[in-house]
Amino acid sequence: MRAFFTERALLPTGWAANVRLEIAADGTLATITAQGSPHGAERLGGPLLPGMPNVHSHAFQRVMAGLTEAAGDPDDSFWTWRELMYRLVGRITPGQLQVIARQVYIEMLKAGYTSVAEFHYVHHQHDGRAYADPAELSRRISAAASASGIGLTLLPVLYSHAGFGGQPPSEGQRRFINGSEQYLRLQDRLAPLLAVEPAQRLGVCFHSLRAVTPAQIGDVLATIGVDCPVHIHIAEQQQEVDDCLAWSGLRPLQWLHEHVEVDRRWCLVHATHAQADEVGAIARSGAVVGLCPTTEANLGDGIFPAVAYLAQGGRLGIGSDSHVSLSVAEELRWLEYGQRLRDQRRNRLYRSDQPVVGRTLFDAAVSGGAQALGQPVGELALGKRADWLVLDGNDPYLATATGDGILNRWVFAGVDRQVRDVMVNGQWVVRQGRHADEEESAQAFAQALRELLA
Ligand code: NGQ
Ligand code: ZN
Numbered sequence: 001m002r003a004f005f006t007e008r009a010l011l012p013t014g015w016a017a018n019v020r021l022e023i024a025a026d027g028t029l030a031t032i033t034a035q036g037s038p039h040g041a042e043r044l045g046g047p048l049l050p051g052m053p054n055v056h057s058h059a060f061q062r063v064m065a066g067l068t069e070a071a072g073d074p075d076d077s078f079w080t081w082r083e084l085m086y087r088l089v090g091r092i093t094p095g096q097l098q099v100i101a102r103q104v105y106i107e108m109l110k111a112g113y114t115s116v117a118e119f120h121y122v123h124h125q126h127d128g129r130a131y132a133d134p135a136e137l138s139r140r141i142s143a144a145a146s147a148s149g150i151g152l153t154l155l156p157v158l159y160s161h162a163g164f165g166g167q168p169p170s171e172g173q174r175r176f177i178n179g180s181e182q183y184l185r186l187q188d189r190l191a192p193l194l195a196v197e198p199a200q201r202l203g204v205c206f207h208s209l210r211a212v213t214p215a216q217i218g219d220v221l222a223t224i225g226v227d228c229p230v231h232i233h234i235a236e237q238q239q240e241v242d243d244c245l246a247w248s249g250l251r252p253l254q255w256l257h258e259h260v261e262v263d264r265r266w267c268l269v270h271a272t273h274a275q276a277d278e279v280g281a282i283a284r285s286g287a288v289v290g291l292c293p294t295t296e297a298n299l300g301d302g303i304f305p306a307v308a309y310l311a312q313g314g315r316l317g318i319g320s321d322s323h324v325s326l327s328v329a330e331e332l333r334w335l336e337y338g339q340r341l342r343d344q345r346r347n348r349l350y351r352s353d354q355p356v357v358g359r360t361l362f363d364a365a366v367s368g369g370a371q372a373l374g375q376p377v378g379e380l381a382l383g384k385r386a387d388w389l390v391l392d393g394n395d396p397y398l399a400t401a402t403g404d405g406i407l408n409r410w411v412f413a414g415v416d417r418q419v420r421d422v423m424v425n426g427q428w429v430v431r432q433g434r435h436a437d438e439e440e441s442a443q444a445f446a447q448a449l450r451e452l453l454a
Contacts, residue, residue, distance in 0.1 A: 001030060002426070003041035006390070008406070009048040012379045015403045019048070023386045027198065027426030032382060045420055045432075046393025047406050049362070050379050051114025052328045053151075053369030055290040056231075056269050056319025058119055059101040059141065063452055064088050065324045078237050078299045086172030088452065089122055094131075094140050096448045097122070101144030103445035104323060106435045108150060112328040112419040114387035115151030115199070117267070117290075117319070117373050119231060121159050121176045121207055123186070128174030134182070135189045142190075146197055147437070149429035151387060153373040154194060155205035155231050158183045158220060163210050164247035176207070180219045187223075199385065199425045201374060203229030209244060209252050214259060221260070229265055229374040231290070232256075235278075236270035236301050253278035262287050267317065267372035272302040279305055283314035288372040293334035295321035303338045307348050310364070317369035328419075332361040332411045358407035390421040 001022045009019040011032065020036030021029060068084055092100075101118075108116060118141050124130055131137070138156055145152035159176040162169045169177050178186065187202065194200045204220055206212045209232070224230070235241055235252040244252045253274055256262060266287035274282065282289060291304055299322070306316070318331045325331065336357055339348035350360045370378025377387045391398050395418050397409045410418055422430035429435060 001025075004044055005036070005038040005041035006044040006046075006048040007393075008046075009380060010050065012381050021048075021380065021386075023426040027386055028376070029380065029382055029384055029386050032380060044390045046391045046395075046398060048380070049112075049389050049391065049407075050366050051377065051387035051389050051422065051424065052112050052366055053317060053373045053375070053377060054108055054113040054116040054319055055267055055288065055317035055369050055372045056119055056292050056321045057104070057108075057116050058121075058322060059104045059144070060089065060092055060097060060122065061085060061321075062100060062104045062323040063092075063449060065322060067453075078301065079239070081299060083172070089175060090126060090172065091452055092122065094136055096452065097137055098140040098144045099441075099444045099448045101141055102147050102437075103441045104326070105145055105148035105150040106438055106441050107326040108320070109148060109422050109424070109429050109435060110419065110433065110438075111326050111416050112389040112422060113150070113320070113326075114389065114422060114424045115153070115369075115373055115375055115377055116145070117153040117155055117203070117229070117231065118145075119155050119157060119205060119233075119269070121157035123156070123178060124175045126175065128177065130182075133189075134186055135193070138186070138190055139193065142194060142197060142200060145200060148435070148441075149424050149427060151199035151373070151375055151377065151385070151424055152194075152197075153201050153203050153229055153375060154190065155203045155229070156183070156186050156190065157205045157207045158216060159207040159211045160216060161211050161213070164243050166213050180216045183220065184223060199375070203231060203374060205230070206232045208233040208240070209255060210240065217260060224265075227265065227374055229267065229372060231267040231269060231372070233269045234271055235273040236296070236299075238273060238302070241273045251275065251278065253282065257281045257285070264371060265374070269319070270296060270301060270304070272296060272304050274305055274309075276305075276308065279309050279314070280312055283309055283312035286315065288315045288317050288368040290317050290319050290372060291335055292319040292321035293331055293338060294325040295319075295323075297334060297338070298322065298324045303342050306335065307339050307343070310349055310351070310360075315368040315371060316364050317372045318365045327416050329411050329414050329416065332358070332365060335361060356404035356408060358409075358411040359404040361411060362407050386423055386426040388423050389419055392418050392420040
């Protein structure tokens, strides 16, 4: 057993002092003792927190992050951005995808994300034909995660149609398209491959209500187990709400709750345009809402009613989605700031028993994130995986903060280099702010960027 000692750790019971933690050979936490002994233990360099799950990633989109901030048309929107994204997706090779994903995952680890749900919908060759191994690109994602050391919930995406009512897919979507049977074969091929990877698992995923039919949702759900994550993009854009109303007479979240049994396995990504009845239905279902505040801001989506949702006990996680930002602190901060800007008030997201906003945000996102990924993470507790981050105890802001003030300093006024050391599954993946493969990865990534942006 390896032993670690920290002066301050955030445990499920709250902040504890002089904590000794022991990790079993399988990477899980075997003992946790407050006011424990430092004898024979490695001393951690600052406050210890559970690692943050990232509930929503499209790794390849990192290539275009920051490159679409020039007006192409007075009506630039989510949909014009999507055209640019389709142009990029049309060019990526399997090797490039793996290089990009490894770089993104290394950057995630350095920011304090210790696991990621990859919402993976690029399945086929450039002309839309399947690869010799239909799981080629999914395997690249798994390999990238394992090279970086991040935990992975791989979500191969079912994508069949361009719009509600089974509309035929467009040219730009040809690499995404599978029928239900092809999709279930892909799942069957991946299950044994991921089962042997430490800290990796499989979930199911519908791209959106636009992209699948009700019958397809039923066919896929009929095949999965009681703990299998189910992710879907939903109600992100007003256009999508309007199209869903025209198709069914219901808004997307209303349609989902009326036709499908939404439960704790579900992660509803964005859910931006949720009315009061919809907010209540999600909160009661126990599903997690996957909020991606920097991408939602970047794409002009709107603001999720998180104050009302949290007040009803709703569960949430955070995702970096298109990766315009790879920062846990910034994602949490903008989750709160969106609510402030809408309400013209301060300190919006807190619980009656927890007035500290940074702590409320952090607790909600680690716990909802663990649920959405379906992995034994999200708290420093016995039997959970040793996925954690150590903040920099030498940083003057953090050294002088106590308890939840540490989280507030980091989330609202901090910088990413305050994340000092990161562990996944009992293995160090970031030490003193550095990942062992960061130089090599950055070089390969720069080469992929040169090729793709040429
Ligand atoms: C995606 N991304 O699948 O990458 C989507 C855009 C769509 C976000 N929604 C495409 N952030 O929704 O059709
Ligand atoms: Zn997405």
